[in-house]
Amino acid sequence: MTRILLRPSSAPIWAKCVGSHVLEALYPEDEDSPKAREGTAAHFYVTEAVQGRVHGVGTLAPNGHPIDAEMIEAGAAFINDVHEALRQLGRLEGDTSVPAVATPYALKVETHLTMHALIHPDCEGTPDAYLLDLAAKRLIVWDYKYGHGYVEPFGNEQMLCYVAGVFEAYELEPHEVADLSVSIRIVQPRNYDAAGPVRQWNTTGRVVMAEIAVLSEMAHAAKAADPPTQTGPQCRYCEARHACPALQSVAMAMVDVAGRSVPRELSPAAVGLELKMLTDGEARLKARREGLEEVALAMARKGTQVAHWTIGHGKARERWAKPVGEVFALGDMLGVDLRKPAEPITPAQAREKGIDATVTALYAERPSGAAKLVPFTDTTAKKAFS
Numbered sequence: 001m002t003r004i005l006l007r008p009s010s011a012p013i014w015a016k017c018v019g020s021h022v023l024e025a026l027y028p029e030d031e032d033s034p035k036a037r038e039g040t041a042a043h044f045y046v047t048e049a050v051q052g053r054v055h056g057v058g059t060l061a062p063n064g065h066p067i068d069a070e071m072i073e074a075g076a077a078f079i080n081d082v083h084e085a086l087r088q089l090g091r092l093e094g095d096t097s098v099p100a101v102a103t104p105y106a107l108k109v110e111t112h113l114t115m116h117a118l119i120h121p122d123c124e125g126t127p128d129a130y131l132l133d134l135a136a137k138r139l140i141v142w143d144y145k146y147g148h149g150y151v152e153p154f155g156n157e158q159m160l161c162y163v164a165g166v167f168e169a170y171e172l173e174p175h176e177v178a179d180l181s182v183s184i185r186i187v188q189p190r191n192y193d194a195a196g197p198v199r200q201w202n203t204t205g206r207v208v209m210a211e212i213a214v215l216s217e218m219a220h221a222a223k224a225a226d227p228p229t230q231t232g233p234q235c236r237y238c239e240a241r242h243a244c245p246a247l248q249s250v251a252m253a254m255v256d257v258a259g260r261s262v263p264r265e266l267s268p269a270a271v272g273l274e275l276k277m278l279t280d281g282e283a284r285l286k287a288r289r290e291g292l293e294e295v296a297l298a299m300a301r302k303g304t305q306v307a308h309w310t311i312g313h314g315k316a317r318e319r320w321a322k323p324v325g326e327v328f329a330l331g332d333m334l335g336v337d338l339r340k341p342a343e344p345i346t347p348a349q350a351r352e353k354g355i356d357a358t359v360t361a362l363y364a365e366r367p368s369g370a371a372k373l374v375p376f377t378d379t380t381a382k383k384a385f386s
Contacts, residue, residue, distance in 0.1 A: 006219050008115075008125035008161035013238050015157040015215055018222040019229030020238050027239045035147075041065035042146040046075040047110050047128060050082045057343060069343050071146075074189035077197035078144045081187060082107070082129055085140050089133055107131045113165025118212055120219035127162040132170065138181050139166060139205075145188040152186075153201040157215055159184040164212045167205075180205035231284050241291035297372070312372055318347045321365040330363060331355075 004025045006014065014021040029036065041061035048055060059067045086107065108130055115123040130141040141162050145151050153159065163184070167177055182203050189197040221227055235241050296306045320327050324344060331338030336353045338344045347364035351357055 003122060005125075006120050006123040006222065008123070008127075008158045008165075011157035011161050011215065014222045015218045016232055017230040017235075017238070018218055018224075018227040021222040022227060023229070024239045029239055037063055037065040039146045041067060042071045042075065043128065043144055045071045046078045046144050049075060050079050050129060051109055074146065074197075075144075077189045078128075078142065078187040081185065081198050082131070082142065085131055089131075089136055089138065106133075113162060113169055115161050115164040115168060117168055118164040119161060119216045120223060122223065123161060123164075123219055125161060125165070127159075127165070130162065130166055132166060134170075134176070136181075137179060138183075139163065140183045140185060141166065142185045142187060145186060146190060147188075148190050150191050150193070151188055151199075153184045153199045155211065156184060156186065156201070159186075159201075160208065160211050160215055163208050164215075174209075177205035177209060182208050233283055235284055235287035236290065238287070238291075241287050309375060318364055318366045320344055320347060320363060322363045327363060330359070334359075 004021070006021065010021070010024060013024070040063050044061040044063075045055060045067050055067050057067060057069050057072065061067060108127075110126055110128065111130075112126045113124060115125075128142050128144045130139065132139050141159055143151075143156075143159060143162075163182060166172075172180075182205055184201040184203070186199045187197055188199070191197075193199065296309055297311070299306050300309065300311045322330075327338055327344045331344075331350070334355055336350065336355055338350055338353075344350075345353075347360045350360055
């Protein structure tokens with residue numbers, strides 16, 4: 001029988017819904033989707049740069065996706081925070097080259113860890129970076145999130161798995177762990193939060209070990225026979241949400257609730273309760289809808305007709321269709337500076353500076369946006385065959 005790993009990246013799901021582990025294994029994440037490829041390339045840039053290997057715009061990541069200016073700009077938050085942590089511990093003196101290992105501390109980047117003893121024999125994964133300094137009784141674990149959806153560091157199950165992995169890797173005894181200062185850091189530059197791009201949960205090894213014990217219970221439950229499914233906010237990120245009977249049942253029930261007529265007079269308790277039910281149900285409906293949309297889109301791309309739906313394309317952002325040198329030459333010829341660090345300004349910004357739209361039209365393009373599912377109505381059909 002094929003071994004199915006309990007991946008830390010999925011821990012926020014299987015720790016709340018133990019049945020998701022088996023279901024998600026049937027529907028693995030598409031690592032070749034544009035979003036996944038972009039995220040992998042962004043991670044490659046920061047994990048390389050933090051070790052002193054800085055790649056410029058246009059460099060291809062190992063998966064073939066190019067590094068772009070936004071990845072470089074966003075990645076600075078991760079790189080700076082790692083280097084600042086080293087400076088605070090007196091381990092980095094001005095330069096930006098960081099050794100992979102040094103004594104008496106260890107900075108590890110993209111290092112595989114196992115959590116076999118503390119969580120489950122099938123639990124293992126790779127954190128983006130961690131810094132362990134036993135002399136200073138300090139552990140910092142970083143995770144870089146290039147997506148836009150808010151990720152909370154407090155009690156983050158993925159990060160707790162990584163902390164457990166560090167404890168195991170260095171064979172730390174309970175008394176060494178208890179008073180350890182632990183900082184769990186989510187670096188998310190493309191989610192704009194008042195706290196900034198780096199969010200922290202600063203706690204102790206004693207607190208973390210209690211959380212890891214609970215996580216271990218959930219991991220073993222997920223590996224038991226016929227683990228039950230449980231709906232909740234985690235459904236939105238579950239790869240099996242389109243095939244989950246529990247989520248389907250809850251979603252359909254909430255549709256019925258939403259369709260009920262509302263009495264004119266409700267007590268404050270009734271108002272609060274139904275509002276909570278509808279808010280929770282709305283999140284579950286969204287998770288179910290998004291899962292079905294992905295399946296329907298995949299079917300439509302293969303030419304399978306999906307009742308009531310078809311493929312449409314939005315408009316992507318306008319971009320230059322000519323090489324960078326030609327764009328710069330155009331601006332120089334017209335007396336307009338089209339340069340900004342590493343790449344030209346956008347066509348829209350060029351028009352704002354006075355370049356005529358008919359000229360930018362010769363040098364720019366607006367490609368089709370990403371494929372999306374759109375309702376197939378009578379109007380849609382008429383447009384398609386007119």
